[in-house]
Amino acid sequence: MEKNKAIVLVSGGLDSATTLAIARREGYACYALTFLYGQRHRRETDAARRVCESLGAVEQRVVEIDLAAFGGSALTDSRIDVPKDRDSLDRATDIPVTYVPARNTIFLSYALAWAEVLGAFDLFIGVNSTDYSGYPDCRAEFVAAYEAMANLATAAAVEGKGRYRIRAPIIEMTKAQIIRTGTRLGVDYALTHSCYDPDAQGRSCGRCDSCRLRLRGFAEAGLTDPVAYVPPDR
Numbered sequence: 271m272e273k274n275k276a277i278v279l280v281s282g283g284l285d286s287a288t289t290l291a292i293a294r295r296e297g298y299a300c301y302a303l304t305f306l307y308g309q310r311h312r313r314e315t316d317a318a319r320r321v322c323e324s325l326g327a328v329e330q331r332v333v334e335i336d337l338a339a340f341g342g343s344a345l346t347d348s349r350i351d352v353p354k355d356r357d358s359l360d361r362a363t364d365i366p367v368t369y370v371p372a373r374n375t376i377f378l379s380y381a382l383a384w385a386e387v388l389g390a391f392d393l394f395i396g397v398n399s400t401d402y403s404g405y406p407d408c409r410a411e412f413v414a415a416y417e418a419m420a421n422l423a424t425a426a427a428v429e430g431k432g433r434y435r436i437r438a439p440i441i442e443m444t445k446a447q448i449i450r451t452g453t454r455l456g457v458d459y460a461l462t463h464s465c466y467d468p469d470a471q472g473r474s475c476g477r478c479d480s481c482r483l484r485l486r487g488f489a490e491a492g493l494t495d496p497v498a499y500v501p502p503d504r
Contacts (some may be wrong), residue, residue, distance in 0.1 A: 273299040275390035276437070277381040280304050280330070282317030283464045284484060285396035285440060288452035290325050292439045293394045295455055301388060302330040303381050307373070308338025308346045313472055317463035324458055333380055343370040345466060352467040354477040365404045368466055368479060374407035378416055378436065386424050391432040393420075400444050413438045445487025453493065460496035473498045 276298035280286045293300050304318040315332060322330040341347035344367045353366060374397065381393045397408040406412065413436050420434040421427040427434055440448050452459065464484045465474035474481050476499040488495040 273297055274392065275299045275301060275388050276392040276394055277385045277388070277390055278302050278327070278394040279377055279381055279396065280318045280322055280327070281396070282314035282321060282462060283396070283480075284452065284457075284459055284462045285398055285448060286318070287321045287325070287457050287459070287462050288440055288448050288455070289394050289396035290321065290327065291452055291455035291457050293437070294325055298392065300327045301384065301390065302327040303377070303384060304330060304332045305377060305380075306332060306334040307370070308336045310345055310348065310466070311468060313463045313465070313468050317461060320461040324461055331384070335376070337370060337373065337376070340371065344368050345370050352478050354475070356479060365406065366479065369405050372407070374412070375416070382420050382424065382434065385434070386426050389426075392435050392437055394437045394439070397438050397441055398443065398445075398448070399441050410438070410441055413441065444490070445483055446490035449487050449491040449493060463497065469500050473500045475500055476502065
């Protein structure tokens with residue numbers, strides 16, 4: 271019996287790796303989509319390739335787009351420093367400068383285009399609203415709104431061939447719950463990369479929001495993060 275197809279956005283971080291593992295567990299033939307979008311480094315995309323190979327994606331496509339042409343984020347503009355050692359990581363009242371304008375909207379649009387070509391109706395994205403660092407495009411409201419739009423904007427949906435679902439299976443999990451789930455599903459987190467600002471050797475800084483959320487998640491899960499970090503006295 272042929273498996274249903276799903277598009278899975280895979281960035282190379284632990285959230286998207288866990289999401290890919292969940293989609294695979296649910297029996298989908300997983301088509302992974304990764305972006306080179308003008309981010310500071312390519313560590314993420316290298317990690318995404320390793321994750322896709324490890325978790326058995328049917329195919330991975332790496333699409334290059336240039337969000338750095340617009341800037342507006344510490345992840346796409348080298349003139350903006352990545353924040354380090356922020357006081358609060360939870361439910362930030364201000365959207366941090368690591369937010370990339372419209373990134374998930376753009377990524378899902380590419381995923382939707384590929385899904386329509388493949389005849390897939392499930393799109394998986396590893397957004398998380400429990401400890402999401404203030405990103406507006408990681409909320410359940412965004413996911414629901416995008417799903418509604420997808421079913422208005424595509425020939426496949428309008429012609430009644432199927433209904434698109436934007437799947438966000440980890441959206442309400444804590445980072446510790448995500449890590450425990452992925453560990454049970456065989457995710458090798460040593461293959462992943464989460465740091466916004468790694469050093470020249472590819473080691474994670476340990477001080478940006480993403481590193482700190484990751485480290486806290488592993489600690490709360492009672493596990494050791496297997497990736498390399500810059501020594502704290504550096």
